[in-house]
Amino acid sequence: xxxxxxxxxxxxxxxxxxxxxxxxxxxxxxxxxxxxxxxxxxxxxxxxxxxxxxxxxxxxxxxxxxxxxxxxxxxxxxxxxxxxxxxxxxxxxxxxxxxxxxxxxxxxxxxxxxxxxxxxxxxxxxxxxxxxxxxxxxxxxxxxxxxxxxxxxxxxxxxxxxxxxxxxxxxxxxxxxxxxxxxxxxxxxxxxxxxxxxxxxxxxxxxxxxxxxxxxxxxxxxxxxxxxxxxxxxxxxxxxxxxxxxxxxxxxxxxxxxxxxxxxxxxxxxxxxxxxxxx
Numbered sequence: 001x002x003x004x005x006x007x008x009x010x011x012x013x014x015x016x017x018x019x020x021x022x023x024x025x026x027x028x029x030x031x032x033x034x035x036x037x038x039x040x041x042x043x044x045x046x047x048x049x050x051x052x053x054x055x056x057x058x059x060x061x062x063x064x065x066x067x068x069x070x071x072x073x074x075x076x077x078x079x080x081x082x083x084x085x086x087x088x089x090x091x092x093x094x095x096x097x098x099x100x101x102x103x104x105x106x107x108x109x110x111x112x113x114x115x116x117x118x119x120x121x122x123x124x125x126x127x128x129x130x131x132x133x134x135x136x137x138x139x140x141x142x143x144x145x146x147x148x149x150x151x152x153x154x155x156x157x158x159x160x161x162x163x164x165x166x167x168x169x170x171x172x173x174x175x176x177x178x179x180x181x182x183x184x185x186x187x188x189x190x191x192x193x194x195x196x197x198x199x200x201x202x203x204x205x206x207x208x209x210x211x212x213x214x215x216x217x218x219x220x221x222x223x224x225x226x227x228x229x230x231x232x233x234x235x236x237x238x239x240x241x242x243x244x245x246x247x248x249x250x251x252x253x254x255x256x257x258x259x260x261x262x263x264x265x266x267x268x269x270x271x272x273x274x275x276x277x278x279x
Contacts (some may be wrong), residue, residue: 021049048252149175180228234264
């Protein structure tokens with residue numbers, strides 16, 4: 001093969017390595033420095049240029065359950081310490097909404113320590129998104145200039161509908177809905193219609209596309225997925241891996257395969273996260 005043609009093929013098929021810097025908004029760092037080293041090694045082996053990551057301590061076998069105040073505080077402190085030692089790490093803390101005043105106190109404590117993101121997961125933490133205690137918590141998070149990252153994989157009935165209403169009721173808080181509704185991502189096209197009504201800008205709503213992104217390229221639903229991303233607004237779409245369940249390299253490669261413009265992909269890879277988190 002002629003050398004020029006060889007290098008052209010590399011440029012055209014370079015995948016993750018050729019796509020530019022990436023901010024991974026959804027990373028589970030369950031065992032501190034050891035987990036972070038494993039994650040960074042996985043990213044390096046994929047050829048991704050990592051600009052930063054949003055790291056949380058809970059997920060899978062490590063959960064933040066109601067009443068476990070000391071364990072939640074310890075977990076939050078571990079991720080705060082990790083972020084102080086590693087500038088690329090954006091710390092993500094958690095509380096349980098049903099702990100009420102104690103949850104608010106912990107939220108205020110981590111915010112004072114520099115945490116800008118609160119993670120909630122209704123399914124694994126065992127709470128109802130429509131419970132008034134959830135609204136109280138996320139409203140306070142917005143007052144503290146914190147972004148709320150919450151699961152939206154449609155594991156629970158009414159997941160997307162309840163989150164839609166929560167986002168509307170608390171316009172002062174920015175929300176990132178992880179997994180953009182899972183394989184029910186079509187629901188979120190309603191945002192385009194909602195924004196035609198007075199007072200329904202929903203500028204506080206963002207989506208992390210980890211998970212379903214891996215299934216879409218080359219599938220019968222690829223065009224619908226791209227259509228959905230444009231309907232919710234490319235400026236409101238973020239890239240996440242959900243590591244260690246899924247790797248960042250696979251997510252970046254899947255994004256590169258979608259029929260989006262280069263400018264759109266750059267926003268999703270890093271630009272939107274940089275703007276949202278003030279990086």
